[in-house]
Amino acid sequence: MDFFEAVKARRSVRTYTDKAVPEEVIQKALDAALLAPNSSNMQTWGFYWVKSAEKKEALVKACLSQSAARTAQELVVIVAEPSLWRRNQKEMLRTLNENAGPKFALDYYGKLIPFLYGFQFLAPLKWLMFNGMGIFRPMARRPWSPRDNAEVSIKSAALASENFMLAISAQGFATCPMEGFDEVRVKRILKLKRSSRVVMVVSVGEANAEKGIWGPQLRFHREWFVHEV
Numbered sequence: 001m002d003f004f005e006a007v008k009a010r011r012s013v014r015t016y017t018d019k020a021v022p023e024e025v026i027q028k029a030l031d032a033a034l035l036a037p038n039s040s041n042m043q044t045w046g047f048y049w050v051k052s053a054e055k056k057e058a059l060v061k062a063c064l065s066q067s068a069a070r071t072a073q074e075l076v077v078i079v080a081e082p083s084l085w086r087r088n089q090k091e092m093l094r095t096l097n098e099n100a101g102p103k104f105a106l107d108y109y110g111k112l113i114p115f116l117y118g119f120q121f122l123a124p125l126k127w128l129m130f131n132g133m134g135i136f137r138p139m140a141r142r143p144w145s146p147r148d149n150a151e152v153s154i155k156s157a158a159l160a161s162e163n164f165m166l167a168i169s170a171q172g173f174a175t176c177p178m179e180g181f182d183e184v185r186v187k188r189i190l191k192l193k194r195s196s197r198v199v200m201v202v203s204v205g206e207a208n209a210e211k212g213i214w215g216p217q218l219r220f221h222r223e224w225f226v227h228e229v
C-alpha cells in the first residue's frame, strides 16, 4: 500500500472480527517500529507482544475491559524503558570502537550520554548548570531530571507506536492505540521496572465492518494547528 493510503486507512478500531492476524504481519510491523527515529539512537524502548492467554486476559482487564482490547486478536504493549540506556550505551560504544567511529561520537556516547542519563543524584546541579549556561548561549535545557529521561524515551516510543500502527494498516489490518489502562497493573503483568512507562497498548485485528469504526474521521480546522511563521 502507498504511504498516504496507509495513513488514510488507519483508523482507531474498537471492535474486531474473529479473523486471526498472521504472525508475519505483527513481526513485520514490529520491525517497522524498531526503525523509528529515536533519541540519540539509544533505543530505550520495549515491545511486548502478549501471547500467553493468561497474561492477555489480565491485560484486557488492565485495559479496563474496553472493547478495543476485549475483541482484539493481538495486543502489543509499547513501553519506554529509560533504564536500558546503560546496556545500549555499552553496545553503541562497542559498535563504534569496532568500526573505528569518529572521536566526537565516542565522546558523545562515552561522556555526554552517561552524564545526561546517569548521575541522577546530581539533577538539581544539572538544572543549575544548563540554565546558568543558557543565560549566555543557546543551551539544551533538558534532560536534567529522571522525569525528563522518561520523557525522552516516551517520545521515541510514541514514534515507534505510529510506525507499528501504520505498518499494520499497510498490511490491511487495523489497530487501536490505548492509554485507557491501569499502568500499575500493566507493569505488574509484564514485570516491568519501576522507571519504565507504559506508553501505549495497541490492539490489532480485522475491523468489524459495522461496529469497528465509530464514525467519519474528525479533525478540527487545519488553520488552528498549522502555523507558518
Ligand SMILES: Cc1cc2nc3c(=O)[nH]c(=O)nc-3n(C[C@H](O)[C@H](O)[C@H](O)COP(=O)(O)O)c2cc1C
Residues within 6 Å of the ligand: 010, 011, 012, 013, 014, 066, 068, 176, 177, 178, 179, 180, 181, 200, 217, 218
Ligand atoms: C495516546 C492515545 C491514547 C488513546 N487511548 C485510547 C483508548 O484508551 N481507547 C480508545 O478507544 N481509543 C484511544 N485512542 C484513540 C483515539 O481516541 C483516536 O486516535 C482519536 O479519536 C482519533 O481517531 P482516529 O484514530 O480514528 O483518527 C487513543 C489514541 C492515542 C493517540
